[in-house]
Amino acid sequence: MTLHQQTTRRQFLQGTAAATAGLLVPFASRSFAFQSPNERPVFATIGLRNQGWGITNKSFKFADFAAFADVDANVLGENLEKAAQRQGKKPDGYKDYRKILDRDDIDAVMIATPDHWHTKIAVEAMLAGKDVYCEKPLTLTIDEGKLIEETVDKTGRVFQVGTMQRTESGQRFLQAVALIKNGRIGKVKKVTCGINGMQASPVIPEVKTPEGLDYDFWLGPAPKVAYRALPEMREGYGGGVPLYSNCHYSFRNWHEYSGGKLTDWGAHHVDIACWAIGASDTGPSRVTPLDYTLPVEYKEGYPVVDDQYNAATQFNIQVDMPNDIEMIITSEGDNGILFEGTEGRFFVNRGKITGKPVEDLESNPLPGGAIEEVYGGPVSENHTANFIDAMNSRKQPISDVWSHNRMLEICHLSNIAMRLGRAVNWDPAKREIVGDSQANTFLSREYRKGFEIDM
The missing domain is CATH 3.40.50.720 (NAD(P)-binding Rossmann-like Domain)
Structure with a gap:
């Protein structure tokens, strides 16, 4: 120090x-x-x-x-x-x-x-x-x-x-983890992470870079491309920027800069799910895209056009987790996490935590210090x-x-599986995809010249 x-x-x-x-x-x-x-x-x-x-x-x-x-x-x-x-x-x-x-x-x-x-x-x-x-x-x-x-x-x-x-x-997620760790739904069998989908974009034209923005520096390590935007403006959160662009708020919808909903909301709910089931220091064995929609055509895992959003808009992904727990990551239904076990189920998100195991806390509260033990x-x-x-x-x-990267690997693997159109098998010890050399090329990226990491 x-x-x-x-x-x-x-x-x-x-x-x-x-x-x-x-x-x-x-x-x-x-x-x-x-x-x-x-x-x-x-x-x-x-x-x-x-x-x-x-x-x-x-x-x-x-x-x-x-x-x-x-x-x-x-x-x-x-x-x-x-x-x-x-x-x-x-x-x-x-x-x-x-x-x-x-x-x-x-x-x-x-x-x-x-x-x-x-x-x-x-x-x-x-x-x-x-x-x-x-x-x-x-x-x-x-x-x-x-x-x-x-x-x-x-x-x-x-x-x-x-x-x-x-x-x-409101500590709802800490309470959810404590419920699981105190056996209130028995053995966990399934966890569903609802993270919403997103809308596809229209074709977004090349336009002049806004005054005051150094777009080349904004791109940084990413490939050099032209600035694109439509004149319609976004309201509310992210206001003051175009509704459709390849910059600012909309960067989340492009694989060149982010990972769509999988790494946006997925980074929140998959994290809590892994924490609750004790998988924060390990990973899945297999990630299977059951059904999904990519907004543009892909070839060999890469979009063939560069003028529209390219991250998945809808998806249902099955993740085989340790202890025979099935994880589903979906764009359908309510945003939040549904835990299902041999003795009950409950749902939690940022606004509520509901289900019989939660109701039972009135007569059978968690032991003192349960939340602090989780934390x-x-x-x-x-x-x-x-x-x-x-x-x-x-x-x-x-x-x-470490725990963040372990759960984020699930989100990254989900995107890789959708981009390639097939399931991927994962070795959580070696942290590499098994038997798929093409898929393993997506584990890293090349930084644009002049923007490499200064080690």
Whole structure:
């Protein structure tokens, strides 16, 4: 630990919180207190649109932000002003994130860029001596996850992944995991993760890049292509950007930058499912696409056109998990997770947890400390609080790199199986696809020249 990091360590106060809405058992909660403002850690955020500002805004309570970076000058300027209002001092602003990594006064970075940038920035940040909070999904490929794990081991940095359902959402998901681990549905037989589908796009034409956006830098490690957009604007979450484009909010719908719903919502619900059934340190044996719709034609696993969204729009995927548990990942039905066992079933999502095992808690509550046992101690106030707790203890946080990568491998394999139109067999020990050399080529990607990871 550096001298600066030693001087920014916090002291924690533990308390007991009342049950939150939707939680049927009380649990202990951890909150923070500072001895002086000088003990607050110094953060920087890289990637500020939408979720980038969201995680930053939640963190002003715990940290001081010294710098922001974004390749869109409009987004950068707007958020610098908002930060100045929140903390009384404007952070320094950069287009190039590497200027942040060069600074010795920054303890940790929060990364909320599009997915195709995550690994490069995260690895370089750790090598520069920074702790890292990175939004989910952590990687674009399975081999990128292995590289991040190696770098965490090599550098000893603390790394939090932004799968906030492990901490937030009224603790319903912690309760769900506790129900499973306390045998309230008997032996788990099936888990269904409903993650919604998405709409296909019309043909999206090449247009002039918006003023203030460095699109070449936005593309970064991804292949160089023209900027595409339609004039219709998105309302609500993601507002201020085109409804259809190959940039900003819509990057999730392109395999070049993300993995569609499989790595968007899948990174949340598959994570909780794996945690509950005890599969956070292993993986599936087989991933089978039962039925699915790709919005464009594919050849040898790659889309043949580049002017429309290419991630799957509808899907039902069967995943063979350890202990003869069947996992279904589907775009159908309610968004959330259905657990089915030999003695009952229940459903959980961000708004509710329902089913007879939940109703039975009124007369047969979970044992005291069940939630804390799942969490590994008193439950943190929010995801940033858990990250800073880990920074102080120098232990990995609740959303660690290893469990995240294990469950994300399921999501990546699902996309590979759909792109190739066949089931894939997986060796969770070797972490490679069995007997399919073509499928194994999708475990990694080539970085565009000039944007390779600086090791």
